[in-house]
Amino acid sequence: MTVMSLFKGPMRQHIPGHKELSDHVDIMEVKAGSKVYIPLICGPSVNLEILVKEGDHVSIGTKVAQCNERNVVPIFASVSGTVAGTQKLMHSSLKPVEHLVIENDGLYERIRSFEPLDYQHADRTALIDFMMNAGIIGLGGAGFPAYIKYKFAKDVKKLIINAVECEPFITADYKMIQAHREEFVTGVAAMKKMAMAPEAVIAIKKTHPDLIQFVEEAIKGMEGFSVAAVPDVYPMGWERVLVREIMHAEYEKLPGEVGAIVNNATTAIAFGEALLTGTPIVSKTLTVSGNAVKNPVNVQVPVGVPASEVIAACGGYTCEDVTLIAGGPMMGKTIVNDKFVIDRNMNALTILENKPFDSIACLRCGKCSDHCPAGLQPVRIAQAVKTNDKKAMEKLCAMDCIECGLCTYICPSRLDVTENVRRAKRQLMLAKK
Known part of the structure; x- marks a missing residue:
C-alpha cells in the first residue's frame, strides 16, 4: 500500500x-412493488430500440431495449412479469424520459442473459x-x-x-x-x-x-x-x-x-x-441517508422501482419539509418529488431537512475560484450568465465545470454558485444546437 x-x-x-x-448496517434488499419503470436512457442518449411489445412476458434478465446510437448498450428487465407499454416520466437527470412499464408478477423468475466467461x-x-x-x-x-x-x-x-x-x-x-x-x-x-x-x-x-x-x-x-x-x-x-x-x-x-x-x-x-x-445490471445498491429519513441504510433494489417505495422501505421521512436529492448532496440533483425511479447509475438518495436560509450579495472574496478543482472562476462565470455574455462564458471555460458543488459549499454569501455555472453550460449547449 x-x-x-x-x-x-x-x-x-x-x-x-x-x-x-x-x-455499519448490512445492505437491505428492497423488493419491487406492483410495477417497475425501466428508464429508456443511456448516458445522454434516449434513442433506444424497444425489443418487446405490450403483453409480452419477461423474466429477470430478458433484454428489453438497446441503444444503437453511436454505442451499443442493451437494457434488461429487472423483474418477471408482463410488459404494459411505455410511459413518459421525469428522470433523475431532470428531463422527461420514456420508461418501459413492467407489471411485476412477484415470481422473480430469472433467465441467464448470456453465458459466463x-x-x-x-x-x-x-x-x-x-x-x-x-x-x-x-x-x-x-x-x-x-x-x-x-x-x-x-x-x-x-x-x-x-x-x-x-x-x-x-x-x-x-x-x-x-x-x-x-x-x-x-x-x-x-x-x-x-x-x-x-x-x-x-x-x-x-x-x-x-x-x-x-x-x-x-x-x-x-x-x-x-x-x-x-x-x-x-x-x-x-x-x-x-x-x-x-x-x-x-x-x-x-x-x-x-x-x-x-x-x-x-x-x-x-x-x-x-x-x-451471466447476470447483467438488473438491480442497484445505493445509499439512502440524510437527517430526514428514519432509517439510513444501503439498499439493493431492482432497477425501475420508484424512489417513494425505496424511501418507504427505509421508514419514510422524519419531517414534512424535505430536500430530496438524487445522488449525494454535492453533485446530486434536487428533485421536487419522489416519483422518479431508481436507475442503474444512481448511487444515493439523500434526504435532508429543508432549512431555508438567506443569501447575501457576492463578497468578491474569491473563495470559489480558490477552491475550484478545475481551476475555473465561478463568480465571473455567474456574472457572464447575468449579462447573457456567451463569449465570456466560453472564454471562462464554463463547460469544464464538473458540477462538484464545492463553490456553493464554500461560499460565505450562501449563493448557489454551482447552479449559475450549470446555467452557463446549458446556455452554451443550446447555442451550439
Whole structure:
C-alpha cells in the first residue's frame, strides 16, 4: 500500500462525511412493488430500440431495449412479469424520459442473459465484446458504456479503480466491495487485462483502514495489483484529481492522454458478476441517508422501482419539509418529488431537512475560484450568465465545470454558485444546437 498526497491546498476540502449513519448496517434488499419503470436512457442518449411489445412476458434478465446510437448498450428487465407499454416520466437527470412499464408478477423468475466467461482464458477482444453485450455502464458517473474506454485503450500505464466515495453520506461502494469480494477482484483483473495495463491501482480513502486491509488481502499474491490510500478530501473521487494524486500528471481531455483508465469500483463488481454468473445490471445498491429519513441504510433494489417505495422501505421521512436529492448532496440533483425511479447509475438518495436560509450579495472574496478543482472562476462565470455574455462564458471555460458543488459549499454569501455555472453550460449547449 502506498500513501499519496500530491498537493495540499484550497482546491481540496475536507467535508464532514456523515458516513456513520449507514456504514455499519448490512445492505437491505428492497423488493419491487406492483410495477417497475425501466428508464429508456443511456448516458445522454434516449434513442433506444424497444425489443418487446405490450403483453409480452419477461423474466429477470430478458433484454428489453438497446441503444444503437453511436454505442451499443442493451437494457434488461429487472423483474418477471408482463410488459404494459411505455410511459413518459421525469428522470433523475431532470428531463422527461420514456420508461418501459413492467407489471411485476412477484415470481422473480430469472433467465441467464448470456453465458459466463472465464476472463483468464479469454482474449482482450472477447472481453471487450462481452462487456458491451452485457450492458455494463460506468456506475460512478453519467452511465456511459464502459467498454468504450477499453476498445480504444492505448499505452495504458495504470488502471485506476475508484473506491474513494468522496461525497458525504454515501457508503454504497464501501459496503459493496466487502459484500462482493470475488466479483470485485474478478472485475478488476479482467479490466486490467482489457486495458493491457501493467498496474491496477485501487484508490481508497486512508480513513478507511478496514477496507484497505480487506482489499489488500483480496489481491494478495496478484502481480501488478496495489492499493493507494488517498486523502479524505473532496473531490478526490473526480478522476482528474485522482490521476493527479496517483500518477502526478495532468491531462487536457481524457485520462488516456497520460496513460490512465479510471473506473468506479461498483462498475468492476458489475462486470465481475456478469463474467461469473451471466447476470447483467438488473438491480442497484445505493445509499439512502440524510437527517430526514428514519432509517439510513444501503439498499439493493431492482432497477425501475420508484424512489417513494425505496424511501418507504427505509421508514419514510422524519419531517414534512424535505430536500430530496438524487445522488449525494454535492453533485446530486434536487428533485421536487419522489416519483422518479431508481436507475442503474444512481448511487444515493439523500434526504435532508429543508432549512431555508438567506443569501447575501457576492463578497468578491474569491473563495470559489480558490477552491475550484478545475481551476475555473465561478463568480465571473455567474456574472457572464447575468449579462447573457456567451463569449465570456466560453472564454471562462464554463463547460469544464464538473458540477462538484464545492463553490456553493464554500461560499460565505450562501449563493448557489454551482447552479449559475450549470446555467452557463446549458446556455452554451443550446447555442451550439
